[in-house]
Amino acid sequence: MAPKKNKDDNTSTQQNNIDANDVAKSLISQLNKEFGTRVAYNLNNDHSPTHVKRWISTGSKQLDYIVSNRRNGGMPEGRIIEISGPPSSGKSHIAFHMARTVQSLGGLVVYIDSENAVPLEKLAEMGVNVNNRFVYCDTHCTEEVFKIAEATIRNAAAANSTIPILIVWDSVAATAPKQELEGDYDDQQMGLQARTIAKALRKITGVIASHNVTFVCLNQIKSKVGLVFGSPDFTPGGAAIPFHASVRIKLSAGKQVKDTSDGIIGIEVTATVIKNKVSRPFRKATFYILFGFGIVEYEQLLDVLKDKASNGPMIASNGFEYIYENSKSWNTLQVLDAHKKQIYEKKFQKSNLSELMKDAEFATYFDDMLEIAFVIKSTDYESITTDDDSAEAIKKLDALCS
Secondary structure, eight states: OOOOOOHHHHHHHHHHHHHHHHHHHHHHHHHHHHHSSOOOOOTTTSOOTTOOOOEEOOSOHHHHHHHHOSTTOOEETTSEEEEEESTTSSHHHHHHHHHHHHHHTTOEEEEEESSSOOOHHHHHHTTOOSSSSEEEEEOOBHHHHHHHHHHHHHHHHHHTOOOOEEEEEEOSTTOBOHHHHHSOTTOOOTTHHHHHHHHHHHHHHHHHGGGTEEEEEEEEOEEOTTOOSSOOEEOSSOSHHHHHOSEEEEEEEEEEEEOTTSOEEEEEEEEEEEEESSSOSSOEEEEEEETTTEEEOHHHHHHHHHHHHTTSOEEOTTSOEEEEEEOSSOEEEEEEOTTSOEEEEEEEOGGGHHHHTTSHHHHHHHHHHHHHHHOOOOOOGGGSOOOHHHHHHHHHHHHHHO
16 A cells, blocks of 8 residues: 655745755846846746757658658758768758758858859749849858858847858868968868867857857768778768758669650759757658759658558548558558548549649648658657667666656
């Protein structure tokens, strides 16, 4: 029989809570007054500095979901993002899509082109307005890149605006410190680039979130020569960007997309989230990038829904059931309400999906299915299927914790 709880114990606990809350309130007030700025927060009433106000779409529904684990997600505003990959793997395409999203929200895009390789016609093709709310910067100097970033942040702070601001650094590998650019070819500057970036990121990381600034670093992937163990791949610029970045995306190019005349019109891209501070890392998405058009992924989305539907109807939190059936020629979407009554049915061909997404009702139900398929809600490891070695390790850890 459980011991009877003393009434005095409850009173004492409530009194301690009241005292602790008073201390917390006094401490927050004292710290903010002493430092002259907002450094302490009561998260019961205030948003923390790490609260993501907006999500910036990448143009890929899959990538938006695996980064944010939410509907209408994307890259987190106010964070440092690194997108790396080999040449012609789609890094700039994703940056262009993010620029278009920010402009659609009424925001400003600052594009730092260190490679002298971004044609304005290409930006316009991707839907970026290069004549308004767009600043193009041409520099090859690392220090100047961060001076541009700091000037952007200062102007955002002075304007006291809530509009989103996107800074794109294209690319890290193409820039060099001032000392290297002005020096001779045989001068040795070991680690100078890494030290310069580390110092600069320490200055701006803490302030970009409060001014709605998102800093996207596009980076190349290089290989270490003579490495026997471990992965030879690394990104230039030292360890500061991987450390400060909230999200790191690694892109890899797959097969080529060809037209009927065997001309190459695009590539298949696999995006892997190798670091994620806003959701789960190590998730993957595959989509097509068509040159001059952008991201196309309806075929991959239907494959995801097909895999999810193979386990039975997809059930939403409101009790609605979504049934997706796939055949060689036709796809069928059915929606049942909580009483198992059919409220919607649509047969369509894969080639017509892009046009169907313009229909608000179909798009809503289709996005409902994507949310069920992509959003991971359970954190109970017992519901997760693991390989034998991982399952054994989890059991040992559970026993140790117990």
